[in-house]
Amino acid sequence: MTALQMNAELFRTMSEIADDETLMAKLLKYAKKLAAKKQDDTLLSKEEFFASLDRAEEEYKQGKYTTQLPGESVTDMLKRCGYGI
Secondary structure, three states, X not given: OOHHHHHHHHHHHHHXXXXXXXXXXXXXXXXXXXXXXXXXXXXXOHHHHHHHHHHHHHXXXXXXXXXXXXXXXXXXXXXXXXXXX
């Protein structure tokens, strides 16, 4: 079953209980619980974030940084630095 089909089935099922406030409250509570469990793999932990700042600061002190040239866009600078943009 595709996500689109599941979405349609979910809304059909919800329409059957839409007039029951108690059931809708339970559904909403459960849906919020499910949404909270969804993990974002791009998020860093507090420790990872501060470790990346420490690494960046050390690289800066070692002179390992790039500056944007006059008249250069950020995109052009990133391309010059080897980022595949």
